[in-house]
Amino acid sequence: MRTSLASSQDEVRRHNLAAVLQRLHLGGPVSRSELVALTGLNRSTVGVLVAELAEQGLVVEEPGATGTVGRPSLIVMPQPGSAIVLAFDFRVDRTVGAVIGLGGKTISRVERFRENSESAPDLSVLQLIDMAHELLEEVPEETLWVGTGIGLPGIVNERTGVVSQAPNLGWIDVPFAQMVTDALRKEFGEVPTTVASNDADLGALAEHTRGAAIDSGNVIYVSGEVGIGGGVVLGGALMTGAGGFGGEIGHMIVNPTGAQCRCGSRGCWETVIGRAAVLSCIQDSKSVGDVQDVINSVLAGEVEVQDKLNGVGRWLGIGLVNLINIFNPEVVVLGGHLGQIYPVVADVVNEQISHALRAPREQVRVALPVLGEDSTLIGASESAFASLLARPMEAVGESSTFVTSK
Amino acid sequence: MRTSLASSQDEVRRHNLAAVLQRLHLGGPVSRSELVALTGLNRSTVGVLVAELAEQGLVVEEPGATGTVGRPSLIVMPQPGSAIVLAFDFRVDRTVGAVIGLGGKTISRVERFRENSESAPDLSVLQLIDMAHELLEEVPEETLWVGTGIGLPGIVNERTGVVSQAPNLGWIDVPFAQMVTDALRKEFGEVPTTVASNDADLGALAEHTRGAAIDSGNVIYVSGEVGIGGGVVLGGALMTGAGGFGGEIGHMIVNPTGAQCRCGSRGCWETVIGRAAVLSCIQDSKSVGDVQDVINSVLAGEVEVQDKLNGVGRWLGIGLVNLINIFNPEVVVLGGHLGQIYPVVADVVNEQISHALRAPREQVRVALPVLGEDSTLIGASESAFASLLARPMEAVGESSTFVTSK
Numbered sequence: 143m144r145t146s147l148a149s150s151q152d153e154v155r156r157h158n159l160a161a162v163l164q165r166l167h168l169g170g171p172v173s174r175s176e177l178v179a180l181t182g183l184n185r186s187t188v189g190v191l192v193a194e195l196a197e198q199g200l201v202v203e204e205p206g207a208t209g210t211v212g213r214p215s216l217i218v219m220p221q222p223g224s225a226i227v228l229a230f231d232f233r234v235d236r237t238v239g240a241v242i243g244l245g246g247k248t249i250s251r252v253e254r255f256r257e258n259s260e261s262a263p264d265l266s267v268l269q270l271i272d273m274a275h276e277l278l279e280e281v282p283e284e285t286l287w288v289g290t291g292i293g294l295p296g297i298v299n300e301r302t303g304v305v306s307q308a309p310n311l312g313w314i315d316v317p318f319a320q321m322v323t324d325a326l327r328k329e330f331g332e333v334p335t336t337v338a339s340n341d342a343d344l345g346a347l348a349e350h351t352r353g354a355a356i357d358s359g360n361v362i363y364v365s366g367e368v369g370i371g372g373g374v375v376l377g378g379a380l381m382t383g384a385g386g387f388g389g390e391i392g393h394m395i396v397n398p399t400g401a402q403c404r405c406g407s408r409g410c411w412e413t414v415i416g417r418a419a420v421l422s423c424i425q426d427s428k429s430v431g432d433v434q435d436v437i438n439s440v441l442a443g444e445v446e447v448q449d450k451l452n453g454v455g456r457w458l459g460i461g462l463v464n465l466i467n468i469f470n471p472e473v474v475v476l477g478g479h480l481g482q483i484y485p486v487v488a489d490v491v492n493e494q495i496s497h498a499l500r501a502p503r504e505q506v507r508v509a510l511p512v513l514g515e516d517s518t519l520i521g522a523s524e525s526a527f528a529s530l531l532a533r534p535m536e537a538v539g540e541s542s543t544f545v546t547s548k
Numbered sequence: 549m550r551t552s553l554a555s556s557q558d559e560v561r562r563h564n565l566a567a568v569l570q571r572l573h574l575g576g577p578v579s580r581s582e583l584v585a586l587t588g589l590n591r592s593t594v595g596v597l598v599a600e601l602a603e604q605g606l607v608v609e610e611p612g613a614t615g616t617v618g619r620p621s622l623i624v625m626p627q628p629g630s631a632i633v634l635a636f637d638f639r640v641d642r643t644v645g646a647v648i649g650l651g652g653k654t655i656s657r658v659e660r661f662r663e664n665s666e667s668a669p670d671l672s673v674l675q676l677i678d679m680a681h682e683l684l685e686e687v688p689e690e691t692l693w694v695g696t697g698i699g700l701p702g703i704v705n706e707r708t709g710v711v712s713q714a715p716n717l718g719w720i721d722v723p724f725a726q727m728v729t730d731a732l733r734k735e736f737g738e739v740p741t742t743v744a745s746n747d748a749d750l751g752a753l754a755e756h757t758r759g760a761a762i763d764s765g766n767v768i769y770v771s772g773e774v775g776i777g778g779g780v781v782l783g784g785a786l787m788t789g790a791g792g793f794g795g796e797i798g799h800m801i802v803n804p805t806g807a808q809c810r811c812g813s814r815g816c817w818e819t820v821i822g823r824a825a826v827l828s829c830i831q832d833s834k835s836v837g838d839v840q841d842v843i844n845s846v847l848a849g850e851v852e853v854q855d856k857l858n859g860v861g862r863w864l865g866i867g868l869v870n871l872i873n874i875f876n877p878e879v880v881v882l883g884g885h886l887g888q889i890y891p892v893v894a895d896v897v898n899e900q901i902s903h904a905l906r907a908p909r910e911q912v913r914v915a916l917p918v919l920g921e922d923s924t925l926i927g928a929s930e931s932a933f934a935s936l937l938a939r940p941m942e943a944v945g946e947s948s949t950f951v952t953s954k
Contacts, residue, residue, distance in 0.1 A: 297907050306907040360790045372874075376787060383782070383876025384766045387907045390873040395866050396801060407869065407903040460801050463813065467796040468778075468874070470789025497813040501703050501712040501793045 156533060158183055162191050163534045166201060166220040167245055167527065168351055173206055173215040192218050198538045199224045200244060220245035225286040225538075226545070227526035228274055231341065231519040232266070232294045234310045234368050238516075239273040241281055242523035244530075246352065250280040263316045267325050274326060278545055285545045286538060289334045290322065291526030293341040293518040295367060300386040303338040309404050310368050334543045337525045341365060342477070343380055343389060344521025345511070346373025349475045351524060353512035358472035362465050363517070364391065366420075366480035369404075370412040374469065392416070396460050414457035417479050423450035433479040440486050448486075455487030459494020462508070466495065470502040473509050477517055481510045562939060564589055568597050569940045572607060572626040573651055573933065574757055579612055579621040598624050604944045605630045606650060626651035631692040631944075632951070633932035634680055637747065637925040638672070638700045640716045640774050644922075645679040647687055648929035650936075652758065656686040669722045673731050680732060684951055691951045692944060695740045696728065697932030699747040699924040701773055706792040709744040715810050716774050740949045743931045747771060748883070749786055749795060750927025751917070752779025755881045757930060759918035764878035768871050769923070770797065772826075772886035775810075776818040780875065798822070802866050820863035823885050829856035839885040846892050854892075861893030865900020868914070872901065876908040879915050883923055887916045 161181050166172065172180070177188045195201045199221060206217040222243025231238040240251040252273050260269065270292075296308025303319020319338040326333040346363035355361040359378045365371040370392030374381040381388045392412040393405050400409035413419065421431045424439055424447055439447040462474060476484050484491065495503065511517050530537040567587050572578065578586070583594045601607045605627060612623040628649025637644040646657040658679050666675070676698075702714025709725020725744040732739040752769035761767040765784045771777040776798030780787040787794045798818040799811050806815035819825065827837045830845055830853055845853040868880060882890050890897065901909065917923050936943040 297905060299907075307905065358790075360794075376782065376789070381782060381875075383908065384764075384878045384911045385876055385907060387905070387911075388766075388874065388876040390876075390905055390908070393873040393905055394800075394870045396804065398802065398866055405903075405905055460804055464800045464870075467799040468794065469787075470791055470794040470796075472790045497811075499703060499713065499793070499796055499799055499811055501705075501791060502789065502796070505790045505793075 156535070158187065159191050159194065159534050160532055162188070163195060163200065163220075164531050166195075166218060167531060170245060171217050171219040173217050174203075175215045177218065195534065198534070200534065200538070222247035222249065223282070223285065225288050225527075225530060226281055227288050227523050228277060228290040229519050229523035229526060230270060230273070230290075230292045231344075231516075231522060232270075232292055233341070234261075234295055237266075237269060237273065238519050239270070239277055240519055240523065241277045242520075242527075244527070246520070246523070250277050252276055261311050263313060263318060263321060267318075267321050270322055271325050271329055275329070278330075281545050283545055286530075287334050287543050287545050288530045288537060289526035289528075290326065290336040291344075291522035291524070292319070292322065292336065292338045293344040293522045294318065294338060295341050295369070295371065297387050297390065298338050298340045298343075300337070300339050300343070300382060302386075303336065305338065306387065331546055332543050334526075335529065337522075337528075339522070339525055340371060340373065340389065341367070341518045342371030343373040344525060345371075345477055345517035346375050346389075346475070346521070347380055347524055348513055348517045348521035349473075349509075349511055350375045350378075352520060353517065354475050354509040355473040360469065360471040361473045361475065362391070362469060362471050363475045363477055363511075364462075364465075364480055365518075366415070366417065366476070366478035366482075368417050370416055370480075374471075376469070391461070391465060394461060394464060396457065396464070411457070411461045415454055415461065415480065419454055419457075420451070420479055420483060423447050423454065433482050437482060437486055451483060451487055452490045454483065455490035456494055458484075458487070459491040462491065462495055463498045466498040466502050466506050471506055473507055475509050475511050477511050484508070484510065562941070564593065565597050565600065565940050566938055568594070569601060569606065569626075570937050572601075572624060573937060576651060577623050577625040579623050580609075581621045583624065601940065604940075606940065606944070628653035628655065629688070629691065631694050631933075631936060632687055633694050633929050634683060634696040635925050635929035635932060636676060636679070636696075636698045637922075637928060638676075638698055639747075640667075640701055643672075643675060643679065644925050645676070645683055646925055646929065647683045648926075648933075650933070652926070652929070656683050658682055667717050669719060669724060669727060673724075673727050676728055677731050677735055681735070684736075687951050689951055692936075693740050693949050693951050694936045694943060695932035695934075696732065696742040697750075697928035697930070698725070698728065698742065698744045699750040699928045700724065700744060701747050701775065701777065703793050703796065704744050704746045704749075706743070706745050706749070706788060708792075709742065711744065712793065737952055738949050740932075741935065743928075743934075745928070745931055746777060746779065746795065747773070747924045748777030749779040750931060751777075751883055751923035752781050752795075752881070752927070753786055753930055754919055754923045754927035755915075755917055756781045756784075758926060759923065760881050760915040761879040766875065766877040767879045767881065768797070768875060768877050769881045769883055769917075770868075770871075770886055771924075772821070772823065772882070772884035772888075774823050776822055776886075780877075782875070797867070797871060800867060800870060802863065802870070817863070817867045821860055821867065821886065825860055825863075826857070826885055826889060829853050829860065839888050843888060843892055857889060857893055858896045860889065861896035862900055864890075864893070865897040868897065868901055869904045872904040872908050872912050877912055879913055881915050881917050883917045890914070890916065 203216045225244045236255045238253045241249040297306045305316040319336045323336045342365040361375040363373040372389045372391030374389045393410045397409035401413045403410035609622045631650045642661045644659045647655040703712045711722040725742040729742045748771035756767045767781040769779040778795045778797030780795045799816045803815035807819045809816035
């Protein structure tokens with residue numbers, strides 16, 4: 143049993159170290175005493191673990207405020223400059239990129255718009271590399287580069303980083319994570335892993351760890367972008383399904399006799415609550431418009447627009463009933479344009495939700511994203527930080543990658 | 549670190565013991581060499597673990613067949629008579645009960661029909677106790693009684709055993725598991741824990757561990773009884789949601805302008821593929837009939853019945869598209885009357901499924917239950933065995949319960 147004992151001892155140490163670093167990364171500065179209480183470890187164990195993290199530069203300790211009695215507890219703080227990730231929210235019409243430091247601090251950020259004609263995979267990679275240059279310029283050399291995370295509006299195999307289908311980009315079977323890694327390597331030499339994920343999955347994770355659904359283990363994030371995406375967190379972990387394709391709630395059929403969906407099916411939720419459905423409340427033609435224009439019309443008292451938007455709200459509610467009955471979540475977060483319209487159609491939506499089964503209905507609340515537009519970007523950064531947080535010492539070991547001169 | 553080291557050592561031993569017993573319980577007799585290969589433990593560790601289980605009477609060892617060279621490996625066999633559970637499949641019109649032994653062997657089994665008027669919770673408990681007497685008569689005294697598992701057609705909080713809502717029984721907020729435990733205790737003295745679960749959840753678990761979806765981690769079991777229930781296994785574990793109410797796929801709205809559902813909503817999947825929908829293919833009135841009559845009419849060439857049943861098949865397919873897009877499962881198992889009608893409407897169902905998103909569609913197959921009518925009963929027995937399989941030595945320790953004279 144010697145081998146398994148030794149390895150289990152290592153495993154315990156690793157687990158404890160990860161628990162402490164995760165707490166610091168997500169919760170921010172904390173006293174040693176609070177770490178003792180939070181982790182259930184004893185005082186000396188916490189001391190040893192913090193010392194290890196401090197030695198790697200991941201945290202620093204400073205004396206806290208002096209209380210009425212006794213000496214002040216040391217405050218442990220994550221060091222944003224000690225370890226960074228590159229994060230991208232790759233949308234249909236633009237890309238948002240950022241360097242995020244340990245603890246979640248945004249160190250630099252850029253946003254670039256993109257024409258449809260520039261959305262081919264190879265051109266998109268070029269744009270990303272260009273943004274990476276600009277973003278990393280502000281990072282001191284020899285900073286630990288933990289990873290790169292990308293959110294995309296499509297069906298992504300999160301294990302391989304291959305985009306299986308992204309209808310709004312016109313992509314099919316694009317090995318995007320690998321393409322980005324290869325291009326980054328060409329520019330920067332050794333680079334860490336690139337993780338690609340569905341944008342709504344990342345939004346769900348971000349709202350779960352840092353946003354509207356902290357402390358809730360079962361969370362559904364419904365993203366209203368051009369289409370409708372979904373991310374589902376169950377028992378604290380992202381639901382992926384057999385191949386990482388789970389959570390495509392926008393293609394739940396709610397109106398079988400309705401309009402054709404661009405996925406090839408008919409009456410998908412996306413056809414009745416997607417951006418086009420909202421914009422069509424203000425005019426019959428599908429000419430350029432803005433969701434805010436629709437909301438402004440309602441606020442200005444245009445009854446016809448309100449009626450039409452209520453129709454969208456009813457469909458929103460019908461789909462939410464399904465998700466509540468199927469998943470029994472504590473929180474449903476409405477992102478993008480769904481979060482924009484919810485305040486003006488809340489009555490209609492809630493009337494529908496009252497038809498969900500009593501038991502799951504009593505446990506659920508509808509929430510707006512706390513992270514606003516940045517849910518996916520922050521989720522992408524968390525996906526890139528995951529390797530460091532799971533195994534802190536391995537991530538800062540010999541095989542780790544540092545930002546080099548460009 | 550002494551404490552956490554010692555406890556982690558215990559934890560490793562416990563984990564290994566559980567792994568070996570689970571393998572034996574689900575997979576049946578196996579040689580020591582195969583246990584070494586299956587568990588990744590070394591030969592002497594496996595020897596120690598098997599000896600511990602043998603000492604408790606849970607397994608026996610016998611020499612296997614002699615090969616061409618070397619001495620025969622010992623064959624380890626679970627002992628069905630060493631530990632048993634009581635399992636009940638509590639349906640709308642009858643209750644099936646069984647004593648199941650370690651390894652999954654049915655030791656005794658009874659089935660009792662029930663009038664609607666006899667379905668009140670207290671009368672139902674009386675019937676169960678009566679069945680328990682009959683079932684346990686065939687079990688030798690001093691046999692380890694691990695637990696009692698019950699599957700019910702309703703929304704059950706699996707942590708508390710409270711039936712929140714069972715429309716077809718007319719139950720609301722019935723603490724059924726506790727009622728059964730209390731009644732069993734009155735009759736038998738000390739009794740083990742009673743676990744109550746949704747019937748389709750148990751069907752899903754049973755087909756996942758012993759039936760049509762072994763080796764698939766993501767499985768949806770759609771049960772067609774009077775209503776439509778659902779059990780969802782994700783990543784090898786049952787999806788429960790916030791309060792244990794997850795998986796109510798029968799109340800997914802697919803036809804918002806359709807018929808009122810007995811849940812109070814409109815156009816639930818259950819209204820278009822429930823038993824009443826199938827029976828209505830043969831006659832407009834809702835008079836007594838049988839699903840097999842409908843199928844026989846189709847097989848006899850009655851075009852009108854075939855057309856109507858195809859309509860049910862289309863709705864079945866529409867709901868399956870939703871589940872495939874939402875969950876990305878490897879297997880969807882169609883239980884009860886859905887499994888009966890599938891063979892005669894497979895073309896229509898599969899045509900609908902072809903509208904699911906390509907990536908999840910390519911990974912899924914539709915299957916019929918391998919365990920037939922017994923999926924829920926076997927799932928109930930597995931839910932009762934869970935405590936023994938998770939912590940074998942604790943379950944046979946001082947606090948364990950044995951079958952006593954009645």
